Amino acid sequence: MFSPELQVQLSSIEANLKYFRSISNEETEVGVVVKCDAYGLGLKKIVKFFTTQNIKTYFTATLEEAIKVRKIDKSAKVYTLNGFYFQRAQKYHKYNIFPVINSLLEVKKFLEADLGPSSVALQINSGMNRLGVTRKILRENINLFKKIPLNLIISHLSSADEPNSESNIEQKREFLKCCEHFPKIRKSLAASHGALLNRDFHFDLIRVGIGAYGGIKGANLRPVLQIKSPIINTYRLKKGMGIGYNLTFKAKKAMKIATIPTGYGDGISRLLSNRGFLFFRNVKCPIVGRISMDLLTVDISDLKTEPTYLNFFSDQYDVSDMAKQTDTISHEIFVKLGSRYKRKYFIEQ
Amino acid sequence: MFSPELQVQLSSIEANLKYFRSISNEETEVGVVVKCDAYGLGLKKIVKFFTTQNIKTYFTATLEEAIKVRKIDKSAKVYTLNGFYFQRAQKYHKYNIFPVINSLLEVKKFLEADLGPSSVALQINSGMNRLGVTRKILRENINLFKKIPLNLIISHLSSADEPNSESNIEQKREFLKCCEHFPKIRKSLAASHGALLNRDFHFDLIRVGIGAYGGIKGANLRPVLQIKSPIINTYRLKKGMGIGYNLTFKAKKAMKIATIPTGYGDGISRLLSNRGFLFFRNVKCPIVGRISMDLLTVDISDLKTEPTYLNFFSDQYDVSDMAKQTDTISHEIFVKLGSRYKRKYFIEQ
Numbered sequence: 001m002f003s004p005e006l007q008v009q010l011s012s013i014e015a016n017l018k019y020f021r022s023i024s025n026e027e028t029e030v031g032v033v034v035k036c037d038a039y040g041l042g043l044k045k046i047v048k049f050f051t052t053q054n055i056k057t058y059f060t061a062t063l064e065e066a067i068k069v070r071k072i073d074k075s076a077k078v079y080t081l082n083g084f085y086f087q088r089a090q091k092y093h094k095y096n097i098f099p100v101i102n103s104l105l106e107v108k109k110f111l112e113a114d115l116g117p118s119s120v121a122l123q124i125n126s127g128m129n130r131l132g133v134t135r136k137i138l139r140e141n142i143n144l145f146k147k148i149p150l151n152l153i154i155s156h157l158s159s160a161d162e163p164n165s166e167s168n169i170e171q172k173r174e175f176l177k178c179c180e181h182f183p184k185i186r187k188s189l190a191a192s193h194g195a196l197l198n199r200d201f202h203f204d205l206i207r208v209g210i211g212a213y214g215g216i217k218g219a220n221l222r223p224v225l226q227i228k229s230p231i232i233n234t235y236r237l238k239k240g241m242g243i244g245y246n247l248t249f250k251a252k253k254a255m256k257i258a259t260i261p262t263g264y265g266d267g268i269s270r271l272l273s274n275r276g277f278l279f280f281r282n283v284k285c286p287i288v289g290r291i292s293m294d295l296l297t298v299d300i301s302d303l304k305t306e307p308t309y310l311n312f313f314s315d316q317y318d319v320s321d322m323a324k325q326t327d328t329i330s331h332e333i334f335v336k337l338g339s340r341y342k343r344k345y346f347i348e349q
Numbered sequence: 350m351f352s353p354e355l356q357v358q359l360s361s362i363e364a365n366l367k368y369f370r371s372i373s374n375e376e377t378e379v380g381v382v383v384k385c386d387a388y389g390l391g392l393k394k395i396v397k398f399f400t401t402q403n404i405k406t407y408f409t410a411t412l413e414e415a416i417k418v419r420k421i422d423k424s425a426k427v428y429t430l431n432g433f434y435f436q437r438a439q440k441y442h443k444y445n446i447f448p449v450i451n452s453l454l455e456v457k458k459f460l461e462a463d464l465g466p467s468s469v470a471l472q473i474n475s476g477m478n479r480l481g482v483t484r485k486i487l488r489e490n491i492n493l494f495k496k497i498p499l500n501l502i503i504s505h506l507s508s509a510d511e512p513n514s515e516s517n518i519e520q521k522r523e524f525l526k527c528c529e530h531f532p533k534i535r536k537s538l539a540a541s542h543g544a545l546l547n548r549d550f551h552f553d554l555i556r557v558g559i560g561a562y563g564g565i566k567g568a569n570l571r572p573v574l575q576i577k578s579p580i581i582n583t584y585r586l587k588k589g590m591g592i593g594y595n596l597t598f599k600a601k602k603a604m605k606i607a608t609i610p611t612g613y614g615d616g617i618s619r620l621l622s623n624r625g626f627l628f629f630r631n632v633k634c635p636i637v638g639r640i641s642m643d644l645l646t647v648d649i650s651d652l653k654t655e656p657t658y659l660n661f662f663s664d665q666y667d668v669s670d671m672a673k674q675t676d677t678i679s680h681e682i683f684v685k686l687g688s689r690y691k692r693k694y695f696i697e698q
Binding site: 002065081130233237247257264267270294340 | 351411432434474478511591592596614616619638644684685687
């Protein structure tokens with residue numbers, strides 16, 4: 001091994017999908033979210049894998065991402081969450097992609113574009129106030145909304161990761177009131193965290209993203225990602241010597257240091273400087289000194305042998321733990337991974 | 350405009366290169382660092398531009414990056430800072446790329462590989478303890494080191510952004526002692542911040558990266574990057590209403606909100622939630638609520654008209670300011686930009 005590797009355990013994605021299916025009613029479809037290069041794991045390989053997993057519905061943020069999905073899966077439903085790019089209306093038709101209509105303006109533009117039999121989804125703003133149509137706008141323009149060829153109504157929970165939040169209940173109520181205008185249309189309210197709340201939030205379709213990719217720590221969900229990076233240099237650091245930019249770490253005793261060709265340019269947050277860890281098997285190797293763009297240095301004094309590589313995650317430390325250490329959520333760790341890793345995909349036999 | 354745009358002002362890169370040339374002796378070459386996709390700005394276009402700017406020497410982190418440079422510039426010197434990947438030795442020969450030898454092991458592996466007339470650089474560990482050969486190792490193995498076909502000796506300052514740091518002087522002294530073994534070989538110690546210290550640090554070659562790309566705020570250096578993103582939705586938020594994930598922002602009065610299709614998946618740090626700004630001309634529009642993966646929301650109540658797009662930077666707020674707000678350096682902002690932007694390159698007439 002001479003380059004950092006991003007290893008994706010497809011069998012764990014499969015197990016996570018199975019778990020989401022196991023907690024859903026039989027009539028509820030499990031769709032997947034593959035925006036942002038499938039959360040940094042590599043859209044092409046991940047979508048290709050999903051085609052073997054009976055996945056029939058994809059959600060992306062942008063039209064470009066949706067076209068990439070369509071090129072791999074010719075028959076699935078593909079929705080663009082970030083709305084209808086009316087300046088490129090013909091592309092939706094050409095690639096059979098369903099925009100998620102997010103505003104009254106987008107309804108009008110969609111009708112103007114006259115895309116024939118193309119379908120769309122409608123996003124309801126049930127309380128997150130980010131995208132979607134409010135109940136008031138919907139009511140005031142209901143004749144216009146009735147004209148669009150809807151095949152799905154969606155909304156998004158702001159606080160699904162807080163099971164006791166009142167707003168989950170309030171958003172569901174608001175969503176259902178809006179859906180009353182379209183009694184025959186399929187409904188989707190829950191992404192991964194929403195799906196984990198309970199079946200009352202599932203309706204016809206759940207949109208699983210982070211939960212499939214191992215970004216939620218939970219008894220029933222498996223980690224998917226490992227980063228392995230070779231050791232390209234080792235040092236003996238004498239007591240009192242500093243290391244890295246601005247010499248923020250000073251050795252309190254003689255230490256052995258390993259240099260790894262992976263840095264914040266590979267999505268390893270600079271906030272992990274002097275705080276994060278790498279692992280050899282399950283032995284912790286603390287990051288010492290500032291993380292550089294392409295390199296970082298770890299204390300390997302506790303290792304009995306000098307390994308050829310180190311891991312970024314262990315049984316005790318996964319993406320969620322790294323996220324906590326850097327004051328963010330696992331989603332941000334995933335999408336920052338960048339393009340320099342060699343990506344490898346595994347299926348357990 | 351319907352997609353977020355990353356705008357690169359090539360004329361500003363040109364002006365920044367000119368500035369580095371103006372503060373250097375005539376004999377000092379200005380080389381450039383283009384690792385990590387040219388700091389996120391797009392390696393291909395940036396290297397192509399550098400070929401018009403009399404740039405003759407490039408530094409990358411990895412062999413893959415170096416090969417990309419070689420495919421654009423057939424004659425320049427291209428060095429890989431992260432060392433000699435001896436498992437792929439023939440590639441250096443094939444593409445005429447110079448590895449930077451960082452350890453005794455790499456010297457041995459290079460000699461074993463027997464790459465004929467290929468040249469290399471040697472990195473000295475002058476005190477940063479990250480990569481490079483210490484004076485002791487060099488002295489103990491000088492006959493071996495004398496066998497490698499050196500064309501450059503480099504080292505790297507840990508604290509060049511602290512002009513009064515003693516370690517700048519100490520590292521220079523250590524570097525020069527090591528260079529005494531190779532009196533005829535060209536020397537390079539300074540990257541952008543080192544070049545800004547003074548000419549005593551320049552030697553034969555300075556390696557300009559962040560300073561060329563507008564990541565250093567200074568009287569004589571120009572910003573290079575602008576991010577423009579369309580407004581895809583606007584809302585009236587009533588007093589008391591929340592916005593975004595976990596409703597972390599609650600409106601204290603009626604407000605007007607704009608939603609922008611750019612989020613932490615595009616490198617806009619989630620730490621800017623409820624703290625960052627976007628701009629319309631020079632009017633500040635505060636980010637309200639949590640930044641999502643693909644979206645963020647800003648308060649546009651202060652704008653007299655409803656614009657079609659907003660900017661991420663203004664005359665008063667550049668990449669360095671955004672870095673300060675997120676407890677990092679401008680380098681990390683650049684390399685996180687991601688691949689979803691439409692990249693546009695401008696040359697002032």
